[in-house]
Amino acid sequence: MIxxxxxxxxxxxxxxxxxxxxxxxFAANPGRLLSYVPGAxxxxxxxxxxxxxxxxxxxxxxxxxxxxxxxxxxxGNRVIKENTIAAANTGAEEQKPAPREQSTTVAPLFIHGTGxxxxxxxxxxxxxxxSEAEAIEIIxxxxxxxxxRFDTVDxxxxxxxxxxxxxxxxxDWKSRLIEQDxxxxxxFDLYDKQYNVGIKFISRNNYFKLGGPSDSSTAQGYDFIxxxxxTREILMGQNKTNAAVFYDPLPTGKAFSLEAIDEGxxxxxxxxxxxxxxxxxxxxxxxxxxxxGTGKNKE
Amino acid sequence: MRCGYCYSPPxxxxxxxxSTIEKTIRLSTTLxxxxxxxxxxxxxPLLRKDLIFETIALCRDYxxxxxxxxxxxxxxxxxxxxxxxxxxxxxxxxHVALSIDGVDLAHDRFRRTTDNSGTFxxxxxxxxxxxxYQPYAYALMTICxxxxxxxxxxxxxxxxxxFRYIIASLNYAGRWTQVHLKRLKKEYHKLAELYKRxxxxxxxxxxxxxxxxxxxxxxxxDALCRQCHFGIKQISIAPDGAIYPCVQxxxxxxxxxxxxxxxxxxxxDRGKQQQLxxxxxxxxxxxxxxxxxxxxxxxxxxxxxxTTGSIHSVSPVLCASEKILIPIADRLGEFLYKKQAxxxxxxxxxxGYPLISYMEDYQQ
Numbered sequence: 001m002i003x004x005x006x007x008x009x010x011x012x013x014x015x016x017x018x019x020x021x022x023x024x025x026f027a028a029n030p031g032r033l034l035s036y037v038p039g040a041x042x043x044x045x046x047x048x049x050x051x052x053x054x055x056x057x058x059x060x061x062x063x064x065x066x067x068x069x070x071x072x073x074x075x076g077n078r079v080i081k082e083n084t085i086a087a088a089n090t091g092a093e094e095q096k097p098a099p100r101e102q103s104t105t106v107a108p109l110f111i112h113g114t115g116x117x118x119x120x121x122x123x124x125x126x127x128x129x130x131s132e133a134e135a136i137e138i139i140x141x142x143x144x145x146x147x148x149r150f151d152t153v154d155x156x157x158x159x160x161x162x163x164x165x166x167x168x169x170x171x172d173w174k175s176r177l178i179e180q181d182x183x184x185x186x187x188f189d190l191y192d193k194q195y196n197v198g199i200k201f202i203s204r205n206n207y208f209k210l211g212g213p214s215d216s217s218t219a220q221g222y223d224f225i226x227x228x229x230x231t232r233e234i235l236m237g238q239n240k241t242n243a244a245v246f247y248d249p250l251p252t253g254k255a256f257s258l259e260a261i262d263e264g265x266x267x268x269x270x271x272x273x274x275x276x277x278x279x280x281x282x283x284x285x286x287x288x289x290x291x292x293g294t295g296k297n298k299e
Numbered sequence: 300m301r302c303g304y305c306y307s308p309p310x311x312x313x314x315x316x317x318s319t320i321e322k323t324i325r326l327s328t329t330l331x332x333x334x335x336x337x338x339x340x341x342x343x344p345l346l347r348k349d350l351i352f353e354t355i356a357l358c359r360d361y362x363x364x365x366x367x368x369x370x371x372x373x374x375x376x377x378x379x380x381x382x383x384x385x386x387x388x389x390x391x392x393x394h395v396a397l398s399i400d401g402v403d404l405a406h407d408r409f410r411r412t413t414d415n416s417g418t419f420x421x422x423x424x425x426x427x428x429x430x431x432y433q434p435y436a437y438a439l440m441t442i443c444x445x446x447x448x449x450x451x452x453x454x455x456x457x458x459x460x461x462f463r464y465i466i467a468s469l470n471y472a473g474r475w476t477q478v479h480l481k482r483l484k485k486e487y488h489k490l491a492e493l494y495k496r497x498x499x500x501x502x503x504x505x506x507x508x509x510x511x512x513x514x515x516x517x518x519x520x521d522a523l524c525r526q527c528h529f530g531i532k533q534i535s536i537a538p539d540g541a542i543y544p545c546v547q548x549x550x551x552x553x554x555x556x557x558x559x560x561x562x563x564x565x566x567x568d569r570g571k572q573q574q575l576x577x578x579x580x581x582x583x584x585x586x587x588x589x590x591x592x593x594x595x596x597x598x599x600x601x602x603x604x605x606t607t608g609s610i611h612s613v614s615p616v617l618c619a620s621e622k623i624l625i626p627i628a629d630r631l632g633e634f635l636y637k638k639q640a641x642x643x644x645x646x647x648x649x650x651g652y653p654l655i656s657y658m659e660d661y662q663q
Contacts, residue, residue, distance in 0.1 A: 009618040011589035018629040020636035023517050026648040036644035038501050040659060047659040054651035108366040232366065282334055282368065 030054070104196070106236045106243045110278040113249020113271035115202075115224030127222065127250040128264030130272065132203040136189055138269055139201065139246060142276040143190075150190040155198055160186035160238055167213040177213055184209040186234070188243070195242065200235075202228045202247040224248050246275045300343065300376050300418065303409035304443055304470045306547055306605055314347055315538040320354050322563035323536050328367065329566070338372045340535070340546050345379035348387075355391050372396060374439065376410070377422040377429075385432040396437035396466075397422070397429060401453020405446040430461045434660070440467040444479040451489035458497070458504055466507045471606045475616045484623045491631045498635055501642045503656060512628035515594035517647050529579035529600040529610070530560055530572050542567055544575055547601040581611045595621045 026032050033051065041047040117127025130138075136152065143150055161183035168178050188198030202224050208214050212227045224247040235243040249271035251264040327335045337358065339351050351373060358369040372394040380395070388395055399422055400406040407417025429436050438457045442450050450467075457465055469483075487508075494509055530544025537549045540563040541556075548555040560575060561568040579600035586597050596602070597613040606614035635643035645652050 007615050009583060009585045009613055009615050010622075011585040012591055012622065013588075015590035015625075018516050018633060020516070020629075020632040022519055023648060026644075033645065033649050036639060036641040038641040038645060040501055041655070044659050046661065047655050050651065050655045050658045051645075051649075054649065054655065106366065108368060236366075278334075285334060285368075285370075 104239050104242045106232055107245075107279055107282055109225065109228055109232055109245060109247075110275040110282070111225065112274040112278070113247075113251060113268065115226075115228065115247045115250050116222060117250045117252055118219050118221045120219030127252050128261055128268055129204045129250065130248050130265065130268045132189075132201065132205050134269075135201050135203060135246075135248065135272055138272050139190065139199065139276050142273055142280070146280045148192060148280075149194070150192045150197075150199065152190060154187040154189065155191040155241075156185050156187045157198070157238060157241060160234060162186055162210050162234070164208050165211050165213045167215050188241070197242040197244065198235075200231055200243065200245045202231065202245065204248065222250065224250055244279050246272065246279070248272070249275075300378070301411060301413050301415075302376075303411070304441060304473065306472070312342070312346075313538040315350065315536075317350065317353060319536070319538070319540045319563060320350065321357065322540065324354070324357055324361065326563050326566060328361065328365070335367070335369050336372065337369055338374065338546075340374055340549075341376075343376055343379070344373050345375050345384065348379070348384055351393070352387060352391065355393065370394070374398065376418070377425045378418060380425045380429060382428060385428055389432045394436070395429060395433050396439050397425070398439045398441075399426075399457065400440050400442070400446060402449050402456050405442075405449035405453045408446050409441070409443060426460050426462075434461075435463060437464045437466050438462040440465060441470050442467060443470040443473045444475050445473070447479055447482050447486060450483075450486040451493060454490060454506060455493055458502075463503055464505045468507075469616070469620055471602055471614045471616045471620075473616075475619075480616075480619050480623065483620060484627075487624055487627045491627050494631055495634060498640050498643050499638065503642065508624055509628050509631060511596075512594065512625050513632050513647055515625075516629065516632065520593065528576070530575050534560075534567070536563060540564060544572075544579075545601040547605060575610070579610050583611065583613050586613060591621060591625055594625055597621070 037048070037051070041051065119126050140150060140152065163183055164180040165177050166180065168176055189201050190199040191197070202210065204222070207222060207224065207227060210227050210231055212222065212224075215221060228245045228247040232243075232245050235241070235245070249268045251267040251271070327337075335358075337354070339354075344351060355369075355371055358367075358371075361367050362369060371392065373388070374396045375398065377397045377399065380397075385395070387393075398410070400408070400410060403417070403419040403423075406419040406422070410418050410422075412418060440453065440457070446453075454465055454467070490506070491509070494506060497504060533545070535543045535546040535549050537543060537559075541549075541559045542561045542563065543549055543555065543558055544560060548558045558575065560571040579598075582597055586592055586595070589595070595618075597617060600610035602617065603612055603614065604610045606616070632643075632647075645655070649655070
């Protein structure tokens with residue numbers, strides 16, 4: 001312990017409220033920031049457009065990605081336009097693109113919740129599932145709070161299909177995974193056109209379509225993290241859309257009771273929110289790092 | 300080096316084995332692999348540049364394989380900074396923070412070599428190359444009662460040399476008297492004038508004492524989440540693989556063993572981690588009733604431990620210095636807001652400011 005001649009802590013009974021405002025003043029109306037543009041930014045379109053972008057997106061950092069071209073499908077659902085690039089000269093025909101380097105990013109998997117559990121008549125503590133609708137609502141709400149505007153229309157990603165897998169047993173009880181013939185188109189549950197980001201939520205509804213093995217026994221096991229990771233790997237290979245994958249955290253209920261289900265649901269909601277918050281945090285850091293990296297390359 | 304205020308003076312050199320580093324990185328994958336910050340700390344980490352880059356290579360491998368994300372920092376006394384290292388650091392995005400106390404009279408007072416010579420001259424020559432490769436490098440200042448009179452001059456010197464980020468900490472463990480506190484107040488006033496002048500001239504810089512106090516009012520309770528989360532958000536690994544809640548507990552002579560909360564072989568002892576965290580939350584009774592409670596740094600458990608021997612007992616010097624700093628920072632904020640200083644508003648009220656600022660620099 002250090003001996004000092006300043007010896008006592010003296011709490012302050014009161015302190016005046018400073019007259020400069022808190023963040024709420026500008027958060028309530030981000031447009032006010034336009035009244036305070038530093039002179040150095042005025043002649044720098046990049047800085048000015050970034051400022052406008054932040055203000056328009058609720059003053060929250062978001063990744064600066066160039067959107068890919070889009071078109072509307074016949075049924076009115078927007079789909080990602082495949083194999084076209086805008087021609088450089090007006091009137092020129094569309095050309096086949098040259099092979100491109102990886103230009104899209106797939107977010108890491110944000111682990112909150114084991115995503116594992118088993119259902120069936122012999123199971124004493126089954127997991128508690130979130131409904132897909134509820135999960136999408138949670139994800140949307142968190143993203144909205146951070147200033148992102150995602151559409152709920154399903155976006156089908158052309159060229160990506162998944163197959164169901166069933167687990168079957170040999171006569172000597174060795175199990176094998178058998179891929180089924182039927183293919184399922186892959187779609188994002190949420191999509192942000194501006195930044196070309198798709199979001200997939202792994203739920204009990206789509207678990208099997210995405211390749212989660214269905215057990216041919218009285219108990220069905222789920223491993224959402226495994227399927228989320230596999231989905232992530234598929235998306236990393238497509239190079240069309242920036243993407244993130246979330247999964248049902250699947251908290252395990254303590255016993256069969258309504259209270260346990262409620263408690264489990266609360267945990268599941270909270271853990272899903274944590275996944276989304278980590279994603280938002282990652283997105284902001286990623287955008288900053290990319291831009292910093294670009295500057296360095298130039299140097 | 301043998302810095303006079305070092306909280307962990309060296310007795311003998313202990314390097315971390317690469318196997319311990321591997322285990323540490325593996326451990327990190329179970330904690331927060333999507334955004335892990337790794338800080339290389341010493342002693343002097345640049346004594347083992349090879350280990351630093353081997354660690355980064357290992358992490359890059361994990362990034363490719365598993366989609367994790369790492370960022371790196373190193374804190375150095377600067378003596379071993381050279382062009383090849385700086386080139387590699389820039390390539391690997393290893394952020395360098397340089398310990399420098401300011402002008403020669405301040406720096407050489409405590410930052411001396413084993414043969415008791417000052418290091419200012421050597422370090423000063425490294426600043427230009429450092430800022431060439433790393434324009435956003437941090438300058439880490441420690442202010443002691445003995446060097447207080449050079450505080451404002453030192454900050455101005457560092458800004459003029461080109462540093463944009465100045466992280467200044469008072470050495471609370473020093474021998475502070477009431478006379479020193481009066482001098483501190485005077486220096487803060489001078490620094491506030493400097494801050495005003497530079498901000499109105501739209502010069503970009505970050506000076507931690509004022510920025511943190513301004514943020515503590517502007518961000519309100521949100522600023523609290525940036526304060527110490529003892530052993531929860533950040534851990535430190537000793538060369539022998541022991542896990543501590545903060546780098547300040549990593550002692551060569553093992554005096555802080557009671558704060559060890561596991562090791563890289565067996566992972567974090569969650570019970571101990573929770574116990575230490577709970578203990579760190581029990582702040583002095585006086586602080587709870589203080590009007591500046593939410594704006595004060597008294598939650599830094601490591602600083603408390605260094606100065607009072609208890610992680611939840613607050614140093615009277617810290618208490619006194621915060622009561623000096625906060626009103627000066629508030630008057631500074633009021634002045635700049637009243638003047639409608641654009642840089643002040645963007646820096647403190649626009650969440651996108653760091654990114655926009657990068658873009659502005661990039662376009663230059």
